[in-house]
Amino acid sequence: MFNYQAPTSLLKDRVILVTGAGDGIGRAAAKCYASHGATVVLAGRTVKKLEQVYDEIEASGAPQPAIIPINLEGAAAHEYETLAATLEQEFGRLDGLLNNAGVLGQRTPIENYDPCIWNQVMQVNLNAQFYLTQALLPLLQQSDDGSIVFTSSGVGRKGRAFWGAYAVSKFALEGFAQVLADELEGLGTLRVNCINPGATRTSMRAFAYPAENPAALATPESIMPLYLYLMGPDAKGVTGHSIDAQGNGSPASLQGGQ
Template identity: 65%
Template sequence: MRCKIDYLPSGDLLADRVILVTGAGDGIGRTAALSFARHGATVILLGRTIAKLEAVYDEIEAEGLPQPAIFPLNFEGASLKDFHDMAETLDKEFGRLDGILHNAGLLGRITPFEQYNPELWEQVMQVNINGPIWMTQALLPLLTASKDASVIFTSSSVGRRGRAYWGAYAVSKFATEGFVEVLADEVEHLGSLRVNSLNPGATRTAMRKTAYPAEDPMTLRTPEAIMPTYLWLMGPDSRGHNGEKFDAQPAVS
């Protein structure tokens, strides 16, 4: 598992690329959307809280970066039709997709399995794996229309080695790793589309605070600090890497 924390991206690394970021209103997704835009990308901001997406949109616009787009979507209630409508809209607007950062995620509860609520389990699986999988299926024609597309699925250390009490969250991340291997193998022959998994590692966000309430957030890397690996994996310098696992920081927990 590799990490590219020392990567120095060129300013125009993502110029002319159309990149969809899920969970773009907060945490790592918000920072990634801003960072991709600052490196030249046209970003599509997807999330469930429109006010948060609008704030990111305004920030991108205020900096004079390529005009973004907002796509409100809640993975919990989203249907196959929603994903296909989305694909149709993006096709009309952009004609292709050069990248997806699957970042939206739900922690669920950290609790002994015997107490895990089945409805919450379903909810976490829907947001973290089922929704993103069917969205990816709907968007495949747009990804294959790109000369060089990168799909990044966000994983976690508990998706690579199971840990007590992490329940549906850990299982959804294991499923994510499995899906990355399956899809990467299927698209390998194309040469123009790569699918990889990326574990951000312990990062200063609201989700981390919920998972580790007693931890001092100032001891953690910020989302900004982990962007080099995100940029490397989204941009052309990672061409040829497919079906691999990456870490965004050297020490993960």
């Protein structure tokens, strides 16, 4: 397990947007960032879940979060522009973007894969992340230590039978992160990296592996050290990497770019 230990003030005064902040890993990340001093923008499609996370953060005494409802499957271009304009007006910059929301789609051979589900998975897991990231780039470049994190998967590095559009979308995200990191290298301080959470106890994992004992899996809270590290000042200059949240990477081995 990545063993980075963050001071409680690590993200003080930072504004960080988390997609899929209402559940699973995104929920844990939003609460963890808030507890380390960040103002967290909770983005997602189920407002009730976002409100619950909002209430928990507020009750903890962390900086007051914000909620931005967005359905990444159907959002039109103007919704991303509105989202960026709202953040610009409210905060004037963005210090972190955690592209976390995702869907699993079908677990079936390519031969049988439903094209509608294929499109839905590619829309949420890839296209929407392009739209959102592109819309927020100017705001992220206003930060003096900005960080973009994409959420990959083991099947986004080595293809596996029956993982269909999910695996393909994660391969594409890895490529997207590399292209963007390379474009931004030398242009400022904005860094771009991928996290592979590894098997983690969430609804998505339970859906993918119904026979598995969830108690044997890492909790979302336990994989937060890497999520913190990449959002905070200790990761300055770390860009173009894809890192396992449950691996043995060390911050020292990551310095110095790609």
